[in-house]
Amino acid sequence: MRFASDNTSGAAPEVMAAVIKANDGYDRSYGADAAMGRVTALVREIFEAPEAVVHLVATGTAANALAIATHCQPWGAVFCHTHAHVAEDECNAPEFYSGAKLILVPGDHGKMTPATLADVLARTGESGVHGVQRGMLTLTNVTEAGTVYTPTEISALTAQAKAHHLPCHLDGARFANALVATNATPAAMTWAAGIDVLSLGGTKNGCMGVEGVVFFDPAKAWEFELRRKRGGHLWSKNRFLAAQIEAYLTDGLWLRLAAQANAMGQRLADGLAQKGASQRHPVQANMQFPEWPEGAHARLEAAGAAYYRFPAPPGREAARLVTSWSTTAADVDQFLAAF
Amino acid sequence: MRFASDNTSGAAPEVMAAVIKANDGYDRSYGADAAMGRVTALVREIFEAPEAVVHLVATGTAANALAIATHCQPWGAVFCHTHAHVAEDECNAPEFYSGAKLILVPGDHGKMTPATLADVLARTGESGVHGVQRGMLTLTNVTEAGTVYTPTEISALTAQAKAHHLPCHLDGARFANALVATNATPAAMTWAAGIDVLSLGGTKNGCMGVEGVVFFDPAKAWEFELRRKRGGHLWSKNRFLAAQIEAYLTDGLWLRLAAQANAMGQRLADGLAQKGASQRHPVQANMQFPEWPEGAHARLEAAGAAYYRFPAPPGREAARLVTSWSTTAADVDQFLAAF
């Protein structure tokens, strides 16, 4: 009954096994390890992108901030959703690394729309040197509201950005969950939909701590390497990052882990719906924001459930519930029983 | 025969076992995990510093850059040795995080002296707002030349800094090797010698990737936490960093690992000396810079030895050789035989 976050779960057995195996003997450091070549090959195959380059870091904030800094000048605007992780949960890291300014794009259920984006784009960068210049677009999928963009929706947004010649980043901290939710291919969700650079999340979905930054246009990859080192994010024993992501991407493990997380999310949402709870946003992946009448918090917490309380109107209670690769049907059913 | 760097070795079995154990079940994220409390207790006990605060990051560059940024204003000067890792091997990370300027202090064998430091201190910060202000001192132990400062030597240097009210940082990427080399206690080498903040290395000495930043004055620790997050260095699954450092510091493992590395360094130096090699710097820990007549590079590399070649005068060859916790006597003897 641990639904506080998908980062309170551990690493999947296959990932842990790969880390143990990677510990054998000596290996070259700073990314010249043998596994890193295999990771690149895997990414190129899975994304159907033979020129793609991937580099690894240990945290999602580093992946996002470095990817953004590599694509946006210090006098640029980074267009992101009002409640994007980069805007609300990274303590200025994107600004620290890039010098750029985040410009917030509204939209219901955590998603900007072509109309809201077009509106903000039109109002930005129109005052010469006095204001920031249009810089880049960053989307998050799965969103912070637990909703999911389809490839078609992403294409419609990147088209707005491309009309202004802006590069497009996808924060995929829960990228596998988004793929499973939409049944899209990795290619369809990224470069085929106009994404230039992807933060490919591993940590929340069964790794210890690893994120890939995937460049579909390799021209920026060397700059990224310099920024990564300058940010202190280049691991000397990079083999331990590479081993995680290699196992994660091998034989579809990442999708199986995400499928379990999403399925448990759905099971939880279905159960709550039967018991009268409403949802603030459509439940489409592994994160939900149910609301119910007062009283359940006390029962659930007494039963040992862990999750974040959210503000609610008088007489009501609200929560954020996140399922993960390690959530079991028994966890969900026990929660529902306590509810 | 892998002597390229101590970061080409893997993790010690005890560390790996701890990581595996840490993977059991759920744990709170972002440093609120159970192990982190035990790490703090261990650090306080080992350093005889009941008020010390420790935070973890995954790389040495992050530890140094964040520690420096926390103690030096953007208009300050960071006094470091001419060949310090922070000056030569971190791609401007200390400057990126702090905004400060590194002012180089010369000295033979990788060590500044009270006289060279005093000289540079006297010439810095004397021109009002026009130049940088004196900011802080950072020392490295084991130095980049493989030599070691004793606590007495450190005290003499920090005294120079304290005369200007400057905080003092110790880059201890190879701190355990320095302790073993001098037989000093952790306390004697740090706060008792005037050190305010320590980068406590784990990665090079048998961990996967973890460094502690130890604040003997806890007043700066909260600022460090904000800077760590803003730099993207706060792990969501911090338990995997905490598990490493907990195992590392438990029952003297860190000192045993360093003792092996140092002993193998000495065995290698002794063997090379018997075969006529000279050393550029005194061999005091686990890194050495031997020089020998032309020809050995080809023999050694043919035999499978891996290490960095260094420039040498005509007719001579030079190398950097680093031993680690996993170096065996057989490795050393095989190298000497090939030599």
Next chain:
Amino acid sequence: MRFASDNTSGAAPEVMAAVIKANDGYDRSYGADAAMGRVTALVREIFEAPEAVVHLVATGTAANALAIATHCQPWGAVFCHTHAHVAEDECNAPEFYSGAKLILVPGDHGKMTPATLADVLARTGESGVHGVQRGMLTLTNVTEAGTVYTPTEISALTAQAKAHHLPCHLDGARFANALVATNATPAAMTWAAGIDVLSLGGTKNGCMGVEGVVFFDPAKAWEFELRRKRGGHLWSKNRFLAAQIEAYLTDGLWLRLAAQANAMGQRLADGLAQKGASQRHPVQANMQFPEWPEGAHARLEAAGAAYYRFPAPPGREAARLVTSWSTTAADVDQFLAAF
């Protein structure tokens, strides 16, 4: 009929005379000139603040950005109005100098209210290290909408900030205009209303290019001096800045200049009202945003009027009109006639 901005006018004769006089002979550089002492004395007297410290820069963006950087940490939030100059017209300068994040506070007619500020304050800095910390408040008076805060209104806003122990800055690019509009004393509008640091505008109101940064708490002044030099804003021939501001503040010149600008603004507004134009915001100082039926733009521009067109609903036209110290009644009347 030049109403594009108060910065299209030149310098007042008294200011120019002072600059010419300052050019006599030699003087000490970098702020050690004789006039600078007199400027400090004038500021202390006029603001009834015997401990105040004032430093000079040449642009308003520099004054604001440096004042903010001196009072807000890089992980802090700067609370400002949605349409503040620091947010919209300084090309990220405040973020560049401070590293901080601007958090926008809404409010009609360019003014935040205690309620809108309290709401944003309550929602910021509540997520530990994950988000920015509450940093400081910055207000603008005259606002970007041409409206004016009274001292009482400022006090109510700074009280909200002080409840969170935040320092408060006032962007007074048009400070004299605000004083004239409210008939407040400089003290009442600043430190007595909770303002810690003031950007005291000279450029828009009859100087060539000079702004004072006034610290009511002198503790931060030395840091400002270092930041000013590091930003390249310390003049070697500071006497030419000091001469401007000395003349400006002597014998009430600044208030006379602002009174003329405000009076001409009122004359213009009255005339437009008589001719059926509406105003988007109350006209309280020297900047207004009238709206009128289609057709007047063409007539006015044909007659030689210069100003910024603003977007308007179908069938309507809108403008920003700014009067200055050098606007004459004839200018206004000619504009009204052409209208």
Next chain:
Amino acid sequence: MRFASDNTSGAAPEVMAAVIKANDGYDRSYGADAAMGRVTALVREIFEAPEAVVHLVATGTAANALAIATHCQPWGAVFCHTHAHVAEDECNAPEFYSGAKLILVPGDHGKMTPATLADVLARTGESGVHGVQRGMLTLTNVTEAGTVYTPTEISALTAQAKAHHLPCHLDGARFANALVATNATPAAMTWAAGIDVLSLGGTKNGCMGVEGVVFFDPAKAWEFELRRKRGGHLWSKNRFLAAQIEAYLTDGLWLRLAAQANAMGQRLADGLAQKGASQRHPVQANMQFPEWPEGAHARLEAAGAAYYRFPAPPGREAARLVTSWSTTAADVDQFLAAF
């Protein structure tokens, strides 16, 4: 007898007259003023560079720091002389604006040589992502030692940089003095000698406060404009900067002013030589560093002379003496008499 610095003198009468004239009436702001077009035409003609772009700022530190930031990435190395103004006298401004690292190149009498530069270039940027990358070259002419590079010497240095594809900047705070000293044309001293961007000093040589940044390759000029605004260095009433530089460059005024400064420097040096003083560096322009037997400081200062004392060996005294456009033969002779 004011020899402390050329920035203790005022503005030349022609410059002041131009400022007064520029004050007439209204003009467009932020660099769209009429004079700015004339300044561009003048620069293109004088430098025989029909594509050159010039932008103005008020201080030399701003000119240098912005020019450097426009040409060097944050992970780059800026090669400059050990005692360059950008290294010693700008409180980290170049690093603040660029994020880059200054790498010091030694050389006698304030001048690097092809050999010292080649040596430092060869030792920099050879360690992949671990160290800074070679970024750009910046030279100073007149140097901080009062010596002067000839165009041939500059070409030999920029050739070293160009071999690594590095852009080259010239800090010309005393550019006119260097031209006069070498009898070189502006073109020969800059683009024809491999200089890509010039800080064209006005302040020290008879202006109030203005420096041009001249881009011989206009491709970088727009980025400069954004950086200038973001740094708070764009003047709203830019006409007052443009007027100064227009007058300065018209009819050779700048060269006449520099010729007077240099001639007075030579007269002073000759007089001191006759009285037995030695010089630390060759006297080639308007700044000198004489040394003499103990006792003269007291006599000179009693007579009202103002200058900087420099450290000297026991029994000796040393000084920095700077002459300017406003130094008269009487000033010099009075100094010599007092000596």
